[in-house]
Amino acid sequence: MFVISLSLVLCSGLAHAVWNMLAKQSTDKAVFLWVIYMPATLLLLPVLIKELASLSLALPFWLLIGASLMMQSIYSLLLAYTYNAGDLSQVYPVMRGTPTLLIPAFGVILFDEALPLWGWVGLCFMLAGFVIMLGRSAGKGRIAVLKPMLLAVSVGLCITAYTLIDKANLQHLSPLALLEVTNIGFMLGLTPAVVRSGRLRQVIRTHSNRIWIGAILSPGSYLLFLLAARNANVSTVAPMREVGIVFGTLLGLFVLKESQGIRRITASVAVVMGIVMIAASGH
Numbered sequence: 001m002f003v004i005s006l007s008l009v010l011c012s013g014l015a016h017a018v019w020n021m022l023a024k025q026s027t028d029k030a031v032f033l034w035v036i037y038m039p040a041t042l043l044l045l046p047v048l049i050k051e052l053a054s055l056s057l058a059l060p061f062w063l064l065i066g067a068s069l070m071m072q073s074i075y076s077l078l079l080a081y082t083y084n085a086g087d088l089s090q091v092y093p094v095m096r097g098t099p100t101l102l103i104p105a106f107g108v109i110l111f112d113e114a115l116p117l118w119g120w121v122g123l124c125f126m127l128a129g130f131v132i133m134l135g136r137s138a139g140k141g142r143i144a145v146l147k148p149m150l151l152a153v154s155v156g157l158c159i160t161a162y163t164l165i166d167k168a169n170l171q172h173l174s175p176l177a178l179l180e181v182t183n184i185g186f187m188l189g190l191t192p193a194v195v196r197s198g199r200l201r202q203v204i205r206t207h208s209n210r211i212w213i214g215a216i217l218s219p220g221s222y223l224l225f226l227l228a229a230r231n232a233n234v235s236t237v238a239p240m241r242e243v244g245i246v247f248g249t250l251l252g253l254f255v256l257k258e259s260q261g262i263r264r265i266t267a268s269v270a271v272v273m274g275i276v277m278i279a280a281s282g283h
Helices: 001-024 030-056 060-087 088-110 117-134 142-169 175-197 200-206 209-229 234-254 261-281
Strands: none
Touching: 001 030, 001 060, 001 088, 001 234, 030 060, 030 175, 030 200, 030 209, 030 234, 060 088, 060 142, 060 175, 088 117, 088 142, 088 234, 117 234, 117 261, 142 175, 142 209, 142 234, 175 209, 200 209, 209 234, 234 261
């Protein structure tokens, strides 16, 4: 069962890195993100309505669903701001690395999960890789570097919050229904920006091919993670999802033709070693 969860998480990380690259390349981040979430949201709406109608949930569970909506809304808005403020290779490691440290700790505290010693050693390797991958931004002022970093940390905090909330929601909702909750929350956060910009048609015409790729990968990446989290400890599978940072580096090297250098390769090796250790500790 753990091998299946591991495979799902690795695929989730790859899908997440690809659609984030597409979002970074788009001309209007907020509108592009809103559009790629629309197809899955419309498709899964009947699933959520049917499931909620068949359940008798107490008030605390409705509050958890509301919390998931709220965190996804904040996450989507901050994500658009972050990609407008910083480079993909600058902010992506911070956004995805922040939950790597926080989720296992909260998973142990809130869900009575246990992460073996090798798991914690693996986390240290991953965090070291994130620090190396982030590096120092040459030629930029302190404020220019600080703004995207603070935004990226804020996104990471949102990821931490909604991952823990959704782990609890999986006790009462199926992965598909919960995915629809997160999709609705994601779109709600971006809707005001989409309405104000008035550039919906222009974005659709400009990025028509990329939109369909993003429309599949964006919700698909989180659905794969939810399926994995349903049958494994969140403190084990959540950090392994950050293999997307390695995939993001490789996409930068071979797709975007970025000059990553030895520092980025070294960071990727450290992250992979951490993932292997966490995977081994899962047995």
